[in-house]
Amino acid sequence: MPQDAIEIQVVTSLAMVAQSDWDSCACPETGSGKDPRALDPFTTYRFLWALETSGSVGEATGWQPYFLLAFQKKILIGCTPLYLKSHSQGEYIFDHSFAEAYHRAGGHYYPKLQIAVPFTPVTGRRFLLKPGYEVEARQALIQGALQFAVNNKLSSLHATFCTQQEAKAGEGLGLLSRTTQQFHWENPGYESFDGFLSALSSRKRKNIRKERVQANQFGGEIEMLTGAQIEPHHWDAFWRFYQDTGARKWGTPYLTRAFFDAAQDSLRDDILLVMAKRDGQYVAGAMNFIGRDCLYGRYWGCIEDHPCLHFELCYYRAIDFAIKHNLDR
DSSP: OOOOEEEEEEEEEGGOHHHHHHHHHHOOGGTTTOOOOSOGGGGSHOOOOOOOTSSSBBBBTTTEEEEEEEEEETTEEEEEEEEEESSSSTTSSOOHHHHHHHHHHOOOOSSSSEEOOOOOOOOSSSSSOTTTOOOHHHHHHHHHHHHHHHTOOOOOEEOSSSHHHHHHHTTTTTTTOOOOOOOOOOSSSSSHHHHHHHTTTTTHHHHHHHHHHHHSSSEEEEEEEGGGOOOOHHHHHHHHHHHHHHTTTOOOOOOOOOHHHHHHHGGGGGGEEEEETTTEEEEEEEEEOSSSOEEEEEEEEEESTTTTHHHIIIHHHHHHHHTTTOOOO
């Protein structure tokens, strides 16, 4: 692409960005066919907008949103979600030792600048780039974020759960990398759940089958819901589950009730709900997000405890869905 000057702007709300412009960078793979299935549902305009409009992020929650925009010839070629953080909660990367060291040295660690998808420990692109502008737009956005931190006298800049390519680009501009581990289930092409089980040892295969039998003895039925199958009353039930999980030890319910209303309006096609129903009442549920090649398990809760039901809803039903829909992970 021609090396015309790239202009960096910072806005304080996605309302100041056209959805089509943002998504042309966040999910260009959807193309002109308007396929709603983005490679990464968490960086789409609709997901970030739901967080913002629901009050799940904002100055009051310690996640004050900013959005870094890169323009060339007045065309948006890259964008990045930024958050001014007054704490380290909801990041799933623990930097409390950094904060303590900073304070011992006489500095103020907070506020800090975070490039992230709030409350979402999913690796993916954090510098969203229009095809053909990957190198220059990414570099301009990283430099723009650094300059924003300097101009506002912030202690530090962090980019969490970014790609390896982005981490290397940051290293080239003087940033330091930190590596953590996650464990993912992968689908090499299983034809069925039984095909997946056949790849396991006899002991593990027997244990999973036993757990599935136990789970399905809870006295009800399990529903798999996505898209138009999801109705407002499902969110009423899931909100109770979410609140129960948040009330337990180490739990923190970051999402507001309004987020689930926004999910009903604009995110249903991105969501798979796995709901257990007994005697006409939903008693447990798991919420997943569906990407182009991956199913992301995110939230779980219950109002009744039943043996192995957590495993069935969160793992075994999700794996079965991924296999049936040819998802890689």
